[in-house]
Amino acid sequence: MLGVNLSLMLGPSIPLPATPDIAEAVQSVSITHNDEGRSGFQIVLQVGRAGPTDLLDYRLLLNPLVRPFTRVILTVLFGAIPQVLMDGVITNQQFSPGSQPGGATLTLTGEDISVMMDLEKKRSQYPAMSEAMIALAIIGSYAQYGLVPMVIPPPSIDQPVPTQRTPVHQGTDLDVLKTIGQRFGWVFYVDPGPLPGMNLAYWGPPERSAIPQRALSVNVGPETNVESVSFTYNGMAPTVVNDTVQDELTNAQLPVMTFVSTRLPPLAAMPALHFQLPNVRTSLLEPNSGLTVAQAYARAQGITDKSVDGVVTAQGELDALRYAGVLRPRSVVGLRGAGFTQDGLYYVKSVSHSISKGQYKQRFSLTREGTGALTPAVIP
Template sequence: MSALGTRLTILAGPSIPMPLTPDLTARVRDVTVTESDEGRSAFTITLDAGRSGPLAALDTPVLGRTPLRANNRVVLMVTLGVVPHVLMDGIVTETEYVPGSAQTQASVRITGQDLSLLLDRHEVSAEHVGLTDHLQVLAIAARYAAEGLIPSVIPPPVSEPPLPIERTPTQQGTDWAHLHQLAAANGFVCYVDPGPVPGVSTLYWGPPVRAGAPQKALSVDLGPDTTVIGSPTFREDVLGPEVVDGEVQDPRTGAVIPVRTFAVTRPPLAAMPVWAVHAPSVRTRAYRDTGISAVTALANAQARTDAAMNCVTGTGRLDGAVYGAVLRPRGLVGMRGAGWSHDGLWYVQQVVHQLSPGRYTADFTLGREGYGSTVPVVKVS
């Protein structure tokens, strides 16, 4: 499928994904891929299910010997120019068939989720004796190496090994649920990032990526240089930020230690953070966890404050052909043309890619902690 220099490649198969046959590729109507920095990414492929050929009286060929079957693996790649980008590496979970009528054509909708589905199938009860949070993540990820899942695990800044005579970390649920529980306790995110090549994905467990080279800037109201369709929408939620105030009794010394947070510790993206501008009105949440050391309690409290920082969000739609690149979540992107309050660097929370013959758009959701650009210029190419 070709659209203004954009080419979509679909690979599918029970174990090793292979390119679709030309007759099946020609039936693709549209593809949607939803990527998010939290939770599971998903995809939908809609195909023309009209009957044709010598076996038309029996059934649609889309439901015959097609590799787009339940539990098969699917890889979606989009190529802009000569650079391919893996948008999705996932598993088919649902097939929906709608017979045709006098008014509509028959269609088949294939729905699936990324490879994190493999970690979310079986609930287990397990103990992780003597393992810190990030070592638990590595131990769980190692079991899925054969599926092409490569771990990228960032240790928390504060991590105390659990002494077996004091406590033993336990798991009650699926591996995916346990990884998210550990991530939330440290203010981290956990997701599966497809690529960089077909058949390989990265299991990321660590802090949101708020550093490094930003992606090509989004341009608003800049005449022929505009890449955002229409006008983006920016929203401020003053109820988002929160600080923590409480105390914890250290199980080793018995001392009661205050647990308080005052500010966000992540790299700033805004010159005027909401938690600072509205400091007297910021919500305070009590710290009530027990049975952990003061160091761990302070780290958990700070993680809660950091996780609530993205209280200013921006949403809009991108023209992929004009933008000339593939916007990806879980990283930084520049914004220009929206005014000083909303220009600058943003963290990309979610991107919904929509591809159909002759068209490629991407709905995006951005987030940061406040208003005002912290950089004089942004990357435009």
């Protein structure tokens, strides 16, 4: 009944509500959330010149709040419930003068707060620190951006002994978090909220255990909220590992093999890794010395888990007003109305928001490890 309202906050360090000249100039807002890597946003402002104050230049261009590295917080209000869609910084500014009076536009492009972790390349040492401890240390050094760490330890803890070795990484802090996460099929992302100025920094496996969101409905009459959707099955994605490793502790050559995905809970009734046998790709571990057999198994399992995450992909668009909410990425959602093979639960890999006056669309990408619904119904 109250509709949808968008709130814009800007500031060099502590964002405040946008000034009237900026708020009135907003034409459209686009936001994209991904479960891996940085998320981004784009704000299109209408720019004009009127009066003696604009003789020298467009007044909005002189506003320091639209310059690169200004912090931006975008919040959408559905009814009476606010949800933070983006907390990031402006990284790019594009100005188009236009050929008609009032037709000039200023486009502000930016990325989430994790872009601040990708500015400085360095060589870092982490004595006596496992991968999870390294992730905690890196995230903790960015507390000024409201990062709250959520670090899930991997199945095998690689605790280095200082007299034997010291982990050393070269690159940005964001590079390090991605590199150590890829060993186990882990992801790293920064999720804005739940309050403006706060951000959840997550390092761990894709989150599949949350309560499913409201269902995406396809071809179910007045309950339909999905405008279009298509499904893709990638038969070349499932991968198992069959290799040998020289155990660091015993110095013996031991086999390392994987057979199934350990992602929990399962989302598909017919996982590809089971129903495609024996037509499944086989891979080897990356050449690496100094691993125990447990560490090698953890990395091999990470390869298999990662490979089946996107066997089935669903891409589509929904009307946010008919959906009556915000589809959250990095979580689970139910889909109904597409038939048993495609219905059921999916992991929400990415969501793109397109907001303008009178319109709010959400484009989504869903993934899972196979086909078939595990449950007879989903949350409507």
